[in-house]
Amino acid sequence: MNRLFQRKTLDNGINLYICSTDKFKTVTVCAFIHQNLDKSTATKTALLPFVLKRGSLNFPSSRYISLYLEELYGADFGADIIKKGERQIIQFFIEMVNPRYTASQNKILDEGLMLFKDIILNPLTEGHAFKKDFVEQEKDVLKRNIEALFNDKFNYAIERCFQEMCKGEPFSVYKYGSVSDLPEIKSEDLYDFYKIVIKSRPMDIFVLGEVDEGQIYEKLNNLFSNERREEKIAGTVVVKEVEREKFVEEKQDVNQGKLSLGFRTGTRYGDEDFYALMVFNSIFGGGPHSKLFQNVREKEGLAYYAFSRLEKSKGLMLASCGIDFDNLEKTIDIVKKQVDDIKEGRISDYEFESSKKYLVNSLKEAEDSPAMIISLYLDGIINGIEESIQEIIEKIQTVTKEDVVKVAQKVKLDTIYFLNKR
Amino acid sequence: MNFMGENLFYRKFDNGLKAFVLPKKNFNKVYAVYSTRYGSIDNEFVVPTTGERLKVPEGIAHFLEHKMFEMPYGNVFDKYAELGTSSNAYTNYTNTTYLFSTTSTFEESMRLLLEFVETPYFTKESVEKEKGIITQELRMYEDDPEWQVMLNLLKALYHRHPVRDDIGGTVESIQNIDVYTLYKCYETFYHPSNMVIFVAGAVDADKVFEIIEERENKRGKLSQGEIKRIYPEEPYTVNKPRIDVKLSVSRPLFLMGFKDRDVGYDGIKLLRKEIVTNILLEVIFGKSSLTYEKLYEEGLIDDRFSFGYEGQKEYGFCTIGGETKDPEKLKDILVNSIKEAKEGGLKEGDFERVKKKYLGDYIQGFNSLEFIANSFVSYYHRNVNIFDYPEVLRRITFEEAKRRLNEFFDFDRMAISTVYPK
Numbered sequence: 001m002n003r004l005f006q007r008k009t010l011d012n013g014i015n016l017y018i019c020s021t022d023k024f025k026t027v028t029v030c031a032f033i034h035q036n037l038d039k040s041t042a043t044k045t046a047l048l049p050f051v052l053k054r055g056s057l058n059f060p061s062s063r064y065i066s067l068y069l070e071e072l073y074g075a076d077f078g079a080d081i082i083k084k085g086e087r088q089i090i091q092f093f094i095e096m097v098n099p100r101y102t103a104s105q106n107k108i109l110d111e112g113l114m115l116f117k118d119i120i121l122n123p124l125t126e127g128h129a130f131k132k133d134f135v136e137q138e139k140d141v142l143k144r145n146i147e148a149l150f151n152d153k154f155n156y157a158i159e160r161c162f163q164e165m166c167k168g169e170p171f172s173v174y175k176y177g178s179v180s181d182l183p184e185i186k187s188e189d190l191y192d193f194y195k196i197v198i199k200s201r202p203m204d205i206f207v208l209g210e211v212d213e214g215q216i217y218e219k220l221n222n223l224f225s226n227e228r229r230e231e232k233i234a235g236t237v238v239v240k241e242v243e244r245e246k247f248v249e250e251k252q253d254v255n256q257g258k259l260s261l262g263f264r265t266g267t268r269y270g271d272e273d274f275y276a277l278m279v280f281n282s283i284f285g286g287g288p289h290s291k292l293f294q295n296v297r298e299k300e301g302l303a304y305y306a307f308s309r310l311e312k313s314k315g316l317m318l319a320s321c322g323i324d325f326d327n328l329e330k331t332i333d334i335v336k337k338q339v340d341d342i343k344e345g346r347i348s349d350y351e352f353e354s355s356k357k358y359l360v361n362s363l364k365e366a367e368d369s370p371a372m373i374i375s376l377y378l379d380g381i382i383n384g385i386e387e388s389i390q391e392i393i394e395k396i397q398t399v400t401k402e403d404v405v406k407v408a409q410k411v412k413l414d415t416i417y418f419l420n421k422r
Numbered sequence: 423m424n425f426m427g428e429n430l431f432y433r434k435f436d437n438g439l440k441a442f443v444l445p446k447k448n449f450n451k452v453y454a455v456y457s458t459r460y461g462s463i464d465n466e467f468v469v470p471t472t473g474e475r476l477k478v479p480e481g482i483a484h485f486l487e488h489k490m491f492e493m494p495y496g497n498v499f500d501k502y503a504e505l506g507t508s509s510n511a512y513t514n515y516t517n518t519t520y521l522f523s524t525t526s527t528f529e530e531s532m533r534l535l536l537e538f539v540e541t542p543y544f545t546k547e548s549v550e551k552e553k554g555i556i557t558q559e560l561r562m563y564e565d566d567p568e569w570q571v572m573l574n575l576l577k578a579l580y581h582r583h584p585v586r587d588d589i590g591g592t593v594e595s596i597q598n599i600d601v602y603t604l605y606k607c608y609e610t611f612y613h614p615s616n617m618v619i620f621v622a623g624a625v626d627a628d629k630v631f632e633i634i635e636e637r638e639n640k641r642g643k644l645s646q647g648e649i650k651r652i653y654p655e656e657p658y659t660v661n662k663p664r665i666d667v668k669l670s671v672s673r674p675l676f677l678m679g680f681k682d683r684d685v686g687y688d689g690i691k692l693l694r695k696e697i698v699t700n701i702l703l704e705v706i707f708g709k710s711s712l713t714y715e716k717l718y719e720e721g722l723i724d725d726r727f728s729f730g731y732e733g734q735k736e737y738g739f740c741t742i743g744g745e746t747k748d749p750e751k752l753k754d755i756l757v758n759s760i761k762e763a764k765e766g767g768l769k770e771g772d773f774e775r776v777k778k779k780y781l782g783d784y785i786q787g788f789n790s791l792e793f794i795a796n797s798f799v800s801y802y803h804r805n806v807n808i809f810d811y812p813e814v815l816r817r818i819t820f821e822e823a824k825r826r827l828n829e830f831f832d833f834d835r836m837a838i839s840t841v842y843p844k
Contacts, residue, residue, distance in 0.1 A: 023448045025426065025788045062718065066710035070775045073782025097782045101426050133719070141724045147672040148726075148745065153565045253670040253844055256561035289503030298497065301554035304562060322562050350504065357506025357526075364450040364525035368623075370789065 004388045005206070005377060006213055010221050012228040015204045017377065018213050026095045027109055027209030028370040029116060032378060033090040034202040036233050037170045042088055043177025044185060044193050047135070047142055049079035049090050051190065054134040057122040059115055068115060072108050073097045077115065083175035084382050085236035085268075085313025090197075092120055095370070098210055109211070110219070117223040123194065129187040130194070139182045146176045153419060157258035158320055161417035162311075164248045165262040169239065171314050200231045204381060206374045238315040240266040242412040249418045257328060258419040261319045261335055266410035269312040270383035275395040276403035280411070281310050282355035283347060283404065284338055285319050289354035291338040292319060300334065302327050312379055317411065325421055332416060343408045345401070352401055359396055363389050426788060430809060431627035435638045438615030438645075442802075443627040444794060452623035453523045453791035454532060456539045457799040460611035461516040462589040463736070468650040469610050475652070476606055479598040480584070481591015483611075484513040485556060486604055490520065490539060492548050498538045507531040515585055516734055517803050518611075519796070528625055529633060536637045542608040544601045557593050571675045571841045574665040575741060578837035579681045581661040582654040585737050613646045614638065620798045622791045653736055658683045664838040675841040676749040678756060680831055682738030689805040692733055694814050698826045699731040699740060701780065701818070705772045706763050707742060713759040722752045735804060740830075749840045760831045768827060770820045777815060784811055 005017040035045050055061045059068060069075045076095040081088060096112040124131045149156050159174065166172040205224070207216050242264055267277045285292035285308025296306035306321035323331050341347070366372035367389050380386050431443045462484060466477045490511070491498040502509040507524035509531075520539050524531045563569045573588055580586040590596075621630050660681055684695065707713055707729050717723040727744035746752045759767075787793045794808075801808045 025785050061715070063710055063712070063715045066708070066714075067775070070710055070779040073785070074779030075782070076786070095786065097785050101785050102782070137719060137721065140721050144673065144724060144745065150670075150672040151567050151745075154562070255564040256558065287503070287508065288499040293499075297555060298499075301551045302558070304555055304559035322558055324558065324561075350500070354500075354503035354506070358503060358508065361506045361508060361523075361525050365523060368449050368451045368791065 004373070005386075007386070008217055010224055012225060013230050014224055014228070015202075016217065016220060017204065017206045018211070018216060019208045019373070020211050020213055021208065022210045024209055024370055025098055025101055026370065027098060027207070027211060028093065028095045028374070029113065030206040030374055031092045031116070031120060032204045033197060034204075034233055034382075035088045035090065035197065037083060037086045037088040037173050039170070039173050039178075041193075042173045043142075043181035044190060045088050045090065045197070046081050046176040047138055047185065047190060048194055048197065049081060049092065050138040050142060051130055051134050052119055052123055053077075053079040054138065055124045055131070056118040057124060058118045060124055065115065065119075072112055073102050075108070075112050079119070081175050084379065085311070086170040087233075087236065087313070087382060088175060092116065100210070113219060113223060121198070121224070121226055123191075125191065126187075129191045132187045135185070135187040135190060139185060142176055143179050143182055146174065146179050153254060153258055154322070157260045157417060157419045158318060160248075160250065160419075161260035161262045161318060161415055162316070164246065164417055165316075165415035169237065171236075198226065199228055202230060202233060204378070206377070208370050208374060236268070236313050238266070238268050239264060240315070240410065242414045245413055246415040247418075248415060249420055251420050251422045253422055254419060255421075256322045257325045257421070258322055259320065259328065259331055260417045261332075261413060262415040262417070263317040263319070263339075264412045264414050265310070265315045265317050266412070267407055268315040268383065269379060270385055273403065273407045274312075275392070276399045276407040277310065278359055278396060279352075279355055279399045280342060280404050280408055281308055281317060282359050283342060283351050284308050286355060287358045289351065289358055291341065291351065292321070292335065295334055295338060296321055296331060302331055302334075313383055328418060336413070339408070339411060339413070343405065343411070345405045347401055347404065352404070356396060356399065360393050363393050363396075426785060428788065431631075433631045433634075435614070435635060437638055437641055438613075439617060439619070439634070439638055441619040441621070441631060441634050442798065443625065443630045444620075444622040445625055445627055446623050446791065449623045449791065450525045451523050451791060452525075452528045452621060452625050453521065453795050454535060454619070454621040455519050455521040455795045455799055456535050456617065456619050457517050457519040457803070458611050458617045459516065459803040460518050460607075460616065461514050462587065462591075463515050463584040463653070464611065464651050465584050466652040467610055468652070469606055470646050470649060471609060476603075478603050478607060479591060480587045480595040481556075481589070482599055482603065482607055483518055484590045485552065485596055485599050486607055487511045487513045487518050487520075488552050488556060489544050489549065489604060490542070492543055492545075493538060493541060494543050498534065501534055502531065505530050505534070513589055515589060517799065519799055521795070523791070529629070532621070532630065532633050533637070536634065539612070540641070542605060542612070544604045546601055549599065549601055549604070553596055553599075556590060556596055560588070560590050560593055563588070563590070567669050567671045567675050567841045570667065570669060571677045571743075571839050572741065574667060575677045575679045575837060575839035576739070578662045578665045578839055579660050579679050579739055580737070581657055583656040583737055584653070586661075610649055613649075614641070614644065615646060616649060618799055618802050620795045620802075622794050656737070658835065660835055660837045662837065664840070666840045666842065668844045669841050671841055671843050673745050673747060674749050674843065675744070676746050676752050677741055677743035677839045678753060679739050679741050679837055679839075681835040681837070682733070682830060683835065684829065685736060685738050688735040690810065690814060692735065692804055693801070693806045693810065694818065695738070695826070696731055696733040697780070697811075697815055698818055698823050699733070699830060701773065701776050702763075702823055702827050702830075703729045703731065703740060703742065704776045704779070705768065706759055707756070708776065710772075710775070711759075713755065717752065717755060722746050722748060722755070753838060757833070764828055764831065768824060773820050773823055777818070780815055781812060784815070
């Protein structure tokens with residue numbers, strides 16, 4: 001399992017990645033449609049998967065789809081939006097039980113794929129428009145989804161930090177777009193927009209499970225034979241410099257303060273020193289071995305959670321923790337000191353080795369999950385590289401402490417965001 | 423025992439400890455859990471060694487879980503980090519479970535798991551520091567509206583049973599936790615006869631048993647009588663028909679529950695009751711139901727609407743609900759659909775289809791070592807072998823479901839919890 005995915009191209013230009021393995025009890029099929037993340041189209045794009053999964057020509061309602069899926073031994077089907085860098089990606093997935101483990105014939109795969117294709121390519125229309133009820137109802141659902149972030153203070157504090165930090169850049173656009181765009185979206189325009197997206201945006205299909213490569217290629221080539229004229233889409237802009245550190249405070253009725261610190265790393269997936277940045281992040285806040293966990297939680301008892309994570313495609317790093325309101329300054333000082341320590345090479349052998357091992361372990365674990373395997377490979381494709389998890393691990397193994405210190409010099413604090421009490 | 427190409431191995435050791443191994447050779451990872459039948463509801467008990475009856479502060483099982491990671495030589499997280507293994511633990515109402523996952527150092531990680539779970543080491547200083555960390559954990563949940571709506575539902579359903587208390591206790595209750603009480607709880611509940619080990623993944627069963635045996639035999643034959651757990655007498659009625667609170671949320675949250683009076687047993691009978699109840703919930707409220715379709719189209723629910731049944735020996739309840747614009751209207755429709763089902767609306771075709779879905783969901787679960795291990799121990803503590811699930815599911819009859827429908831969904835034992843925006 002070295003290269004993992006076999007890459008093929010369907011006759012109409014859709015990329016197909018196949019991994020045939022009997023490791024899992026299921027066959028997973030994912031489709032990704034890539035779109036630039038842009039304020040002017042984000043909300044419309046976000047609506048598409050939700051409207052499409054409401055019903056299609058041959059499966060005309062959500063209830064009909066659910067009945068069908070239950071008959072297929074509870075196949076999982078879904079559609080959503082994911083954001084990677086300044087790309088907004090429409091995702092469809094279906095996961096079916098390998099027919100070998102049920103009393104049924106080999107029909108699950110064929111019937112599952114038939115639904116999958118119908119949802120993506122044969123929407124339910126009224127004249128030259130999506131079914132109006134679907135659009136109106138899903139506009140309301142999307143509005144609620146956008147507003148629901150407010151209830152989830154943990155993610156709210158992270159998203160708000162990114163928004164403040166990247167003001168004016170496409171990255172500041174939320175993956176579901178904005179509530180204010182919703183009223184003017186009409187069913188007709190959305191359908192026209194859909195036709196453009198489906199025809200011209202890059203599309204990848206992944207298949208992972210016990211399948212015959214030749215057969216699955218034929219099946220998908222027949223199902224996805226729509227006429228296409230693919231257009232290139234722009235890449236993500238990585239901003240490297242920080243003019244001036246920002247501090248943003250917001251007040252709500254909360255019981256715990258949420259602190260987020262956004263950094264520009266100047267390094268993205270695809271750059272040679274990205275693997276050193278992964279080790280840097282692991283040392284800084286990537287797990288219980290990290291400086292953040294050890295100092296903010298274990299030593300000072302200031303927080304229950306304290307971690308950092310990378311945004312691979314945009315070259316950002318975000319640290320976050322939940323603290324008592326009175327400990328804001330003290331915590332900021334400790335977090336800053338951890339970055340400075342790494343920059344100045346104060347990394348113990350324990351920290352360095354544990355950080356690498358932790359990364360390697362989590363990557364190997366990812367190989368045990370269909371969703372993770374596909375997600376990591378997709379990260380590569382977006383950033384112009386195709387590499388197996390094994391290859392990523394090998395590159396991490398060669399990273400030295402000097403490499404980490406070097407890549408750390410590019411890391412700059414941009415924005416501190418604090419969710420405070422009223 | 424063989425099921426779907428999986429073999430389960432079992433060994434009982436001289437001191438009463440039991441271990442189960444499910445090898446999955448083509449996985450990279452090994453996931454191991456060491457679990458005790460001791461959770462947040464076990465607040466009052468007789469210490470077997472001394473015969474003294476003890477009532478302990480709420481949240482102590484969870485507190486103890488945190489403190490088990492402390493060893494005379496330092497922190498267990500650090501040791502695991504050196505091994506490149508990730509480790510964690512969780513406490514729920516009825517059990518406390520320690521776990522690790524590794525891709526390269528199974529033997530050392532396994533020995534360390536046995537060592538740290540079998541070595542209580544608490545100091546006054548570290549207990550005091552932990553109070554700060556856990557206070558932040560509790561504060562985090564105070565800001566989590568979904569957790570709050572659930573807690574309040576349990577407070578409405580139960581008069582006295584400790585399932586109505588937060589698993590972590592309260593900021594006030596944990597202040598009363600001290601070294602002495604922690605040791606008493608440990609002695610009582612961390613006895614080999616009250617615990618179980620489950621290991622799944624890339625391992626050889628004999629090797630696992632050998633590592634465990636080597637250590638357990640050195641501990642000698644510790645015998646301990648039955649642990650006497652004392653639970654307050656709980657009336658069949660609900661405590662309060664509803665609890666409403668206001669929090670900082672964008673939209674109201676609604677949760678409805680029924681309190682089970684058919685309790686007092688575990689084993690296969692409990693599993694069967696749980697599956698029947700879940701099938702009923704799925705048929706009445708699932709995505710393929712007319713009720714779901716109506717609620718969704720009226721904008722009263724979205725994809726996050728959920729339901730489930732929690733069945734333990736001492737108690738049982740179901741929850742139904744989610745975010746909604748109109749809790750009262752949602753309640754009326756949910757109540758009506760239960761009435762309709764009871765009045766003959768339950769269809770055998772729906773029942774059979776959902777059974778099929780549940781079998782598929784179960785098979786899909788075998789993709790995930792975490793799912794297998796965590797469900798295994800959760801059922802084990804209820805004297806159920808999770809591998810019996812497909813057979814029990816197969817045997818459930820439509821008549822049985824109808825009977826359960828009428829008995830369980832008794833509106834006199836229904837309670838409601840809501841969170842409204844401030």
